[in-house]
Amino acid sequence: MKYIFLCFISLFLCSCTSLPKKRLDKLSILQGATSSKEVEFSILAPQEKNLEFEIRSAEGLIIKPEEIKIISRPDSPWRIHKLLFLRDQLIDFNLYVFENGKVIDQRLIGKGQLKQDHLNIALLSCINDGFEKNFKIWDALALKNPEYVLMLGDNVYANRDENGLPLSPTPENIWGRYVDTRLRVPFFFQQKLIPVHATWDDNDYGPKDAGEDFEFKNESREIFEAFYAQSLSDEIFTKGHGVGGQLGLGDFNLYFLDARSFRTKYKEGKHIGIDQHQWLVKLLKDERQPSLILKGDQFFGGYHDYDSYQGNHPNDFNLFVSDLKQIGTPVVFFSGDRHLSEIMQFPRSLFGLPSFEITSSPMHARVFNDSPVENPWRVVHTHGKMNFTLIKNVAQDNHWFMDVQNIGEDGQILFRRDLAVFIKDLQNNLNEVRKRRSGKRRYRRLRNKRR
Numbered sequence: 349m350k351y352i353f354l355c356f357i358s359l360f361l362c363s364c365t366s367l368p369k370k371r372l373d374k375l376s377i378l379q380g381a382t383s384s385k386e387v388e389f390s391i392l393a394p395q396e397k398n399l400e401f402e403i404r405s406a407e408g409l410i411i412k413p414e415e416i417k418i419i420s421r422p423d424s425p426w427r428i429h430k431l432l433f434l435r436d437q438l439i440d441f442n443l444y445v446f447e448n449g450k451v452i453d454q455r456l457i458g459k460g461q462l463k464q465d466h467l468n469i470a471l472l473s474c475i476n477d478g479f480e481k482n483f484k485i486w487d488a489l490a491l492k493n494p495e496y497v498l499m500l501g502d503n504v505y506a507n508r509d510e511n512g513l514p515l516s517p518t519p520e521n522i523w524g525r526y527v528d529t530r531l532r533v534p535f536f537f538q539q540k541l542i543p544v545h546a547t548w549d550d551n552d553y554g555p556k557d558a559g560e561d562f563e564f565k566n567e568s569r570e571i572f573e574a575f576y577a578q579s580l581s582d583e584i585f586t587k588g589h590g591v592g593g594q595l596g597l598g599d600f601n602l603y604f605l606d607a608r609s610f611r612t613k614y615k616e617g618k619h620i621g622i623d624q625h626q627w628l629v630k631l632l633k634d635e636r637q638p639s640l641i642l643k644g645d646q647f648f649g650g651y652h653d654y655d656s657y658q659g660n661h662p663n664d665f666n667l668f669v670s671d672l673k674q675i676g677t678p679v680v681f682f683s684g685d686r687h688l689s690e691i692m693q694f695p696r697s698l699f700g701l702p703s704f705e706i707t708s709s710p711m712h713a714r715v716f717n718d719s720p721v722e723n724p725w726r727v728v729h730t731h732g733k734m735n736f737t738l739i740k741n742v743a744q745d746n747h748w749f750m751d752v753q754n755i756g757e758d759g760q761i762l763f764r765r766d767l768a769v770f771i772k773d774l775q776n777n778l779n780e781v782r783k784r785r786s787g788k789r790r791y792r793r794l795r796n797k798r799r
């Protein structure tokens with residue numbers, strides 16, 4: 349008995365000492381919403397630090413923040429500084445952080461999307477902060493230089509402690525685990541920032557497989573909104589339901605769904621809630637341009653036992669698919685969660701257009717053997733490896749082209765496919781959307797001036 353106890357203690361100590369270090373030499377900085385005019389940040393810093401911020405160009409242009417918001421908790425020594433700057437996207441800017449007049453951090457700001465009809469994104473999910481040996485995957489990501497990083501959930505493992513043991517997801521613990529992840533993952537310390545947009549899945553929302561009845565869902569949403577940087581700027585990101593929203597990037601619309609806050613426990617119930625469902629359908633009707641619909645767990649997954657829209661809420665899923673088919677706006681689905689990556693292709697009969705689901709997981713977390721049950725829609729997949737997925741989207745003539753590359757932790761290509769969706773009258777639709785968008789922007793600028 350004594351021997352077993354000693355073994356247990358030494359195992360526990362081993363796992364403690366092997367935890368990745370928390371970096372305190374620089375600040376943990378996340379760049380979020382990034383448009384041609386605006387750029388937003390979330391900066392994690394110790395409570396006691398008295399910080400000031402500005403952005404500077406090489407030509408000596410100095411810009412102070414348009415808006416600053418500080419979020420803290422009485423039970424944490426850390427706080428978040430949310431910043432919004434107005435700047436011209438075409439000029440190179442650095443973000444400077446000062447403490448008592450001295451520069452303590454400096455980063456190159458990512459520019460975001462540069463061409464209206466091209467969009468270069470990286471999809472990733474499942475970021476377990478205990479997997480230090482796989483942290484080099486962030487160097488592989490930086491080398492690929494995407495315009496945006498889309499984090500699709502399980503971006504923080506908030507329901508487990510640092511040793512992977514179960515942790516009660518109280519607001520205090522969720523905040524603490526967000527802090528741990530932000531202090532460990534190298535992405536937040538890289539010299540060149542890449543804008544991030546995110547949604548969540550169960551592990552960063554609350555308990556495993558949690559849904560609408562999670563008692564701290566509002567507190568959890570406030571923590572998510574504090575740590576990401578997609579709440580101050582309304583130039584390109586429009587808030588939807590829960591943590592979701594619509595991101596308009598040139599010729600592409602990205603719909604981030606919150607598939608946790610409104611999910612019912614029972615199979616006959618709803619997966620994303622009635623209001624969010626209607627919000628999505630209305631926007632897809634109004635804006636008939638290439639549309640990326642993103643959430644944490646898979647859309648199509650009725651054949652396996654893990655979470656998916658189709659598997660967990662089959663009736664609601666059939667309604668979702670039939671609504672999309674009636675609208676006829678071209679959609680491609682993006683998801684994470686599965687600890688494997690794959691492309692699925694659906695026949696034209698399903699949506700009236702060819703369509704795909706692209707799943708990307710894990711960035712670094714446990715990997716498993718492939719499921720014994722075959723996915724009827726699968727085109728290609730990766731399992732048993734850390735990975736992320738790069739997608740170059742192009743809206744050209746009447747096609748939405750996607751160059752999809754799945755990348756491993758050494759930067760190697762694990763699979764690559766060219767996908768295309770034919771869209772009747774695409775260029776006419778886009779001209780309409782551009783006209784409407786520039787009207788919206790003018791209105792926003794006027795409203796901001798009046799504030």
Ligand SMILES: [Fe+2]
Pocket residue numbers: 473474475502551685686687710713
């Ligand atoms: Fe995960």
